[in-house]
Amino acid sequence: MMNCTHRWLVALAVCVLSGAASAQTDLVDVLRQGGYHLFFRHAITDGEDPRKVNPPNETLSNCASQRLLNDAGRAQARQIGLTITQLGIPVGDVYASPFCRCEETARLAFARGVTVDWLLAQRGRGMPRLNQALRAVPSTGGFNPTPTGKNNVYVGHAITFSEGLVGPEFGRHVLREGEALVIEPGEPPRVLGKIRFY
Numbered sequence: 001m002m003n004c005t006h007r008w009l010v011a012l013a014v015c016v017l018s019g020a021a022s023a024q025t026d027l028v029d030v031l032r033q034g035g036y037h038l039f040f041r042h043a044i045t046d047g048e049d050p051r052k053v054n055p056p057n058e059t060l061s062n063c064a065s066q067r068l069l070n071d072a073g074r075a076q077a078r079q080i081g082l083t084i085t086q087l088g089i090p091v092g093d094v095y096a097s098p099f100c101r102c103e104e105t106a107r108l109a110f111a112r113g114v115t116v117d118w119l120l121a122q123r124g125r126g127m128p129r130l131n132q133a134l135r136a137v138p139s140t141g142g143f144n145p146t147p148t149g150k151n152n153v154y155v156g157h158a159i160t161f162s163e164g165l166v167g168p169e170f171g172r173h174v175l176r177e178g179e180a181l182v183i184e185p186g187e188p189p190r191v192l193g194k195i196r197f198y
Helices: 004-013 027-033 071-086 100-110 128-135
Strands: 014-016 037-041 091-096 151-156 180-184 190-195
Touching: 027 180, 027 190, 037 128, 071 100, 091 100, 100 151, 128 151
Parallel strands: 037 151, 091 151
Antiparallel strands: 014 190, 037 180, 180 190
């Protein structure tokens, strides 16, 4: 049974997208069942949205050259993990973009994460590996066909969905830092809504 604090949190956190079916979906209850995907934008960094400016010399090999989480972002990432635990949402595999802001978000929120190049987002280039992953029922062990009843997590970047790099069937969505999309796998996959755990 969810207490009043959790009911208030969920009421604020669940931002359901337009559409009759999606508007009636309780995303927390859906995620408690497992078998879905959560795509997070990394937690808070310095600068102003909607477009934050990366340092001109930013390189993957040097965290000091990158736009990093600030103290608010680190607190936000920890809160995301705490809230997901408190809500009883099972988490399976966790993947992160190689940028340090994504790796740190995954580590602080979920205490783990596999760094993968296929979460790197580049303007004008599709992301076929992420597209494939988001269509598959979440499971451990490299997306084998045996479901775990958990939800896979991906920590990436704003442009991934705002610029439609994953594919047109997912639509275009603008995520705030720390916000996530809930995706139901299948043919076609469905974006059920946005959710915040902070």
